[in-house]
Amino acid sequence: MKEPYEKPLIKKVQVGLSNKFGSVYGRHLRPEIDGVPISDLVSRFGSPLFVFSERRLREKYRQIYQMFSTRYPNVQFSWSYKTNYLDAICAILHQEGETAEVVSEFEYEKARRLGVPGSEIIFNGPYKPLSALKTAVQEGAIINIDHFDEIYDLEEIAEELGQPIKVGIRLNMDTGISPQWTRFGFNLESGQALDAAKRLVSGGKLILNGLHCHLGTFLLEPRAYAKAIEKMVDFAYELEDNFDLKIEYLDIGGGFPSRNRLKGIYLSPEVAVPPLEDFAEAICDTLLSKLKPNDFPKLILETGRAIVDEAGFLITTVHASKRLPDGTRSYVVDAGVNILFTAFWYNFKIELEEDISGPAEPCVIYGPLCMNIDVVAENVQLPPLPRGTRLIFSPVGAYNVTQWMQFIRYRPAVVLVGEDGQVDVIREAENLNDVVDRERLPERLILKKS
Incomplete structure (x- = not known):
């Protein structure tokens, strides 16, 4: 078979030379x-x-878990379902010891269907329907409140069930990175988070026992996590001193980067992406320096991308x-x-x-x-x-x-x-059946066969 004709073209091509972006071409093979x-x-x-590689997945989780557990005595990883909610991927990480972190009733139901008990699920997110919240409460899930309307919803559920409900609140804060994810949770610097805590205490139906935050995604600055931990510990002790509460967990969320390369960053991931050990050190060292003696609240991490990518x-x-x-x-x-x-x-x-x-x-x-x-x-x-x-x-x-x-x-x-x-x-x-099985064609629109 003859090769198709292609009109000759003169085009300057540079191969194998360093350039201002720091990259050198070399063929990459993966047979x-x-x-x-x-x-x-x-x-x-x-x-x-x-x-997907099961070996790589398990090894990465174990590496990251060791980075944190050797630096702090009370660590729990909770698998971020939105990152990858395929049953097999989730099951591997649950076998490794992760709980489930979900941000919708769909993800909650998927985790429960897989066999994760409600008491091992963290329910986050800005939209939690009342029925889903009630189920999560009844099954003992950790619920991190995102806004004041959710406080009202949970108080209504507490009254209906005749029992107080333990809850956490999500914080947003200035940690020196931009943009700040201020659309989620209660702002710390403005006093909104303190107002939320006062509202919880005055209502008498909810018990505040945890703080949660999630700074962003693919973050390249470990110091931002150190600042977040510093502010969360200070706020936790302020709450405990003023409202006779006990903050049992600090959930730092996720956002750690993988060895991928963001568009606009021309350095290789090996150069541009900090080692995950830097994040573990920043978080755990700050935590240990800020906590009071013999006080070790659970450190929860919702790491997704860095584990599975x-x-x-x-x-x-x-x-x-x-x-x-x-x-x-x-x-x-x-x-x-x-x-x-x-x-x-x-x-x-x-x-x-x-x-x-x-x-x-x-x-x-x-x-x-x-x-x-x-x-x-x-x-x-x-x-x-x-x-x-x-x-x-x-x-x-x-x-x-x-x-x-x-x-x-x-x-x-x-x-x-x-x-x-x-x-x-x-x-x-x-296949076609997967697409059309939920469609319905009114009888009057059925095409006549010729």
Whole structure:
């Protein structure tokens, strides 16, 4: 078969040279994931395909848990369901000892269905329907209040059940980072958080026993967490001294970064992302320096991305290539932003299944959607890729399989490579029935068969 004709083009290409962004091109190859060949995975389960490594997931959790538990004696991790709520992923982390952190009745029900008792669930978020709050109260969940209206809802439930309810409140505060997530919880500096505590105490139906905060996402400044802990401990002792309360837990939330690369940051993750040990040290050292002797409230962490992101890979296949009018080489692959939603914010590591000869040049990778926004990678250095070439994107374990959408194309299968090399489907590829089963067509609109 003859190669298709391509008009000659003169375009300056720089390969292998350092530049002001600090990057040097080098081919990255990944012929297998945890010993399972990429070709075997695609032949069995198709492309595109999400692949998770059980070994990497367990190892990362254990590493992070050790970083904190060796520095502070009372630590509990609670798995952030919104980061990745696939049953298999959640089950692995619950086996490792994590409780569940949810932000909706859907996530709450998913955790309960999986077998997590209500007493091991933290219920956060700005929208908690009254019925969901009542269920959480009856099943003993930890509830962190987000706003004054939620106080009224919980007092109503307490009165109905005839019992006081233990609650925490979510705080927002200035820790020196921008933007501040002030839409969630009660502001500390303005006195709003103190007003909320006064309201709780005066009502007599709720017992304040915990403080919660969540500073943001993919935060690169450990000192922000140190400042948050400092302010939370000071506020806890203010509450205990003034209202005869006992703050039993401090929940610092999540937000730790993974080894991913934010768009706009040109340094490699190895340079730009602080080691997780820096976050553990900042939090625990500050906590121990601020607490009174023999006072060790439970430190809760809702770490999501930093635990699961690097355990996830996406295999995708080149379908077509073309030159854009400005001469840029572009490729169309079978995975788009409908399933790789975080492509809007991150420049992923892109690896080839096998080495391909030829000069590398800056390329753009488009997904399969008939939408101009379907760009999964820009300005990535690649050699000439034949049709059928497989690319592996990583890390993609966080948020993609919760934020993905059924748009234009079916969502693909997700598999888990076990520690023994066994490969299990943990979410089947979608088909037409999955999309239309909940649709209803009125009889008067049924098309007549010709």
